[in-house]
Amino acid sequence: MSLLRGFSYVKGSSFLHKLDPRSKLLLSSSIALSSILLRGLLYPSILLLALSLSLLAASGCLRRWAPTLKGLIPLALLILLVNWWFVGWAYAISMVILLLTLVCSLSIFFLTTSPDELSLALVKMKLPYELSLELSMAIRFIPTLAREAQLIVDAQRARGLDLESGFIKRLKNLIPILVPLVVNTVRRSYRVAEAMESRGFGATKKRTWLFDLRFTVKDYLTSVSSLLLLAFSALFALTA
Amino acid sequence: MILIEDLWYTYPGGSEPALKGINLNIREGEFLAIVGENGAGKTTLAKHLVGLLKPQRGKVLVYGLDASKCKVSQLARLVGFVFQNPDHQLFSETVIEEISFAPKNLGVESRVEEVLRRLGLEAYRKRSPLTLSSGERRRVALASILSYNPRVLILDEPTVGQDAAQKEELASIMEELVNEGRTVVVITHDLEFVAEYVPRVVVLSRGRVVADGDPEQVLMNGSLLKSAGLLPPSLARLSLLLAERRFLEEPRLYRDLCRLAKEIARRLKLEPT
Numbered sequence: 001m002s003l004l005r006g007f008s009y010v011k012g013s014s015f016l017h018k019l020d021p022r023s024k025l026l027l028s029s030s031i032a033l034s035s036i037l038l039r040g041l042l043y044p045s046i047l048l049l050a051l052s053l054s055l056l057a058a059s060g061c062l063r064r065w066a067p068t069l070k071g072l073i074p075l076a077l078l079i080l081l082v083n084w085w086f087v088g089w090a091y092a093i094s095m096v097i098l099l100l101t102l103v104c105s106l107s108i109f110f111l112t113t114s115p116d117e118l119s120l121a122l123v124k125m126k127l128p129y130e131l132s133l134e135l136s137m138a139i140r141f142i143p144t145l146a147r148e149a150q151l152i153v154d155a156q157r158a159r160g161l162d163l164e165s166g167f168i169k170r171l172k173n174l175i176p177i178l179v180p181l182v183v184n185t186v187r188r189s190y191r192v193a194e195a196m197e198s199r200g201f202g203a204t205k206k207r208t209w210l211f212d213l214r215f216t217v218k219d220y221l222t223s224v225s226s227l228l229l230l231a232f233s234a235l236f237a238l239t240a
Numbered sequence: 241m242i243l244i245e246d247l248w249y250t251y252p253g254g255s256e257p258a259l260k261g262i263n264l265n266i267r268e269g270e271f272l273a274i275v276g277e278n279g280a281g282k283t284t285l286a287k288h289l290v291g292l293l294k295p296q297r298g299k300v301l302v303y304g305l306d307a308s309k310c311k312v313s314q315l316a317r318l319v320g321f322v323f324q325n326p327d328h329q330l331f332s333e334t335v336i337e338e339i340s341f342a343p344k345n346l347g348v349e350s351r352v353e354e355v356l357r358r359l360g361l362e363a364y365r366k367r368s369p370l371t372l373s374s375g376e377r378r379r380v381a382l383a384s385i386l387s388y389n390p391r392v393l394i395l396d397e398p399t400v401g402q403d404a405a406q407k408e409e410l411a412s413i414m415e416e417l418v419n420e421g422r423t424v425v426v427i428t429h430d431l432e433f434v435a436e437y438v439p440r441v442v443v444l445s446r447g448r449v450v451a452d453g454d455p456e457q458v459l460m461n462g463s464l465l466k467s468a469g470l471l472p473p474s475l476a477r478l479s480l481l482l483a484e485r486r487f488l489e490e491p492r493l494y495r496d497l498c499r500l501a502k503e504i505a506r507r508l509k510l511e512p513t
Binding site for chain 1: 290292313316317320323329330331341342345346370
């Protein structure tokens with residue numbers, strides 16, 4: 001669960017927090033795409049990782065990201081060893097850097113964008129409102145679900161459920177955890193739907209917004225630099 | 241026999257300790273309530289008794305076992321923990337399977353039939369626990385712990401969402417268990433329930449024990465309860481008001497309305513008609 005902490009919104013007032021989510025999305029995806037374009041190229045990849053880490057640091061979220069980094073260690077080690085074995089150390093290291101940069105670029109967006117901003121941005125990008133609402137609600141309920149899962153685990157352990165021994169047994173023992181979790185989630189979704197309907201959800205076709213998004217100079221600058229970054233990476237990847 | 245000595249606990253990421261030096265001694269066969277406002281540390285304290293949380297400082301001894309060195313399953317054999325929300329544990333296809341789950345896991349003798357009878361669930365044995373009403377689900381959750389006969393029973397907020405008749409029934413089950421020599425610990429903020437049924441009350445406030453004793457003293461202490469974020473039960477408030485207006489010689493907690501009425505009648509020299 002600590003892995004997910006690196007993707008859930010933290011309030012703040014940094015440069016990144018104040019950006020329009022659309023330009024931030026462009027920035028994040030440019031970094032992600034560039035990292036894929038530059039994979040296998042050790043030094044440019046390191047540069048890109050350094051760039052995204054410093055963006056994360058500038059937003060004041062680096063500490064929040066640390067547990068995610070820790071959670072990634074097993075996967076990173078696996079990637080490192082497999083690639084080292086089959087290809088070579090330089091490629092292996094750059095693959096690990098690719099993983100870190102991808103996760104980091106996602107975190108840049110999700111750590112600094114509130115679910116409300118996200119859904120608004122999606123609607124402004126012509127996604128149907130229902131769909132964007134579903135997405136932002138799914139994100140909103142991740143912590144609730146995590147808390148609930150912990151309660152269920154505690155309740156079943158108090159009834160002697162063993163969650164420590166062997167793999168097969170552990171899989172079988174997931175049933176007493178998953179059944180209540182799914183049942184409660186379905187029940188809750190009905191409750192949420194009822195609550196939304198009672199507050200008039202879907203009553204009018206045309207929606208208005210309490211907050212609006214506006215592109216400012218910062219956003220244009222960010223978007224242009226993101227596109228430039230992507231162009232440079234593409235050029236570099238083609239010529240190298 | 242549960243002994244808690246200078247217990248401290250801070251949740252990971254928490255800014256303030258949830259428990260700050262708790263000392264508590266629970267004797268065999270006792271019936272006690274742990275009360276306090278939301279966030280006072282009641283559930284955190286209770287979780288230490290089954291090993292779901294491990295003490296960061298201090299000691300928890302359960303029948304001589306050091307809780308910090310025991311597995312949950314080891315402590316669960318002695319201490320049954322009924323969680324607040326039955327929906328966090330019901331998962332089986334039938335009530336029978338649900339109730340047999342814990343004894344099977346713990347490898348102890350199962351007393352399913354006896355428990356079904358005691359909680360009036362005989363008619364539901366083949367039903368799915370998920371289709372029962374909320375009061376019935378609560379009883380199944382309780383049954384699923386009672387079925388392995390733990391020596392200590394902890395109930396977390398058992399009265400929430402229960403109507404008056406269900407509360408009374410719950411109280412009589414608890415009293416029965418205590419009479420059989422078992423230890424029952426109720427975690428609650430329902431002081432009305434405590435005033436009526438429970439002989440010992442421990443008040444928690446912001447992670448500390450601020451009172452521990454006879455409800456007739458603790459629940460009459462309005463300023464203490466107020467500082468712990470609680471309100472004296474209506475029986476206590478009524479008695480205080482009556483004493484203030486000189487209908488009673490001194491305010492004291494009458495455990496039920498009947499006794500209070502008799503006392504007033506005696507004072508007013510009323511004869512039953």
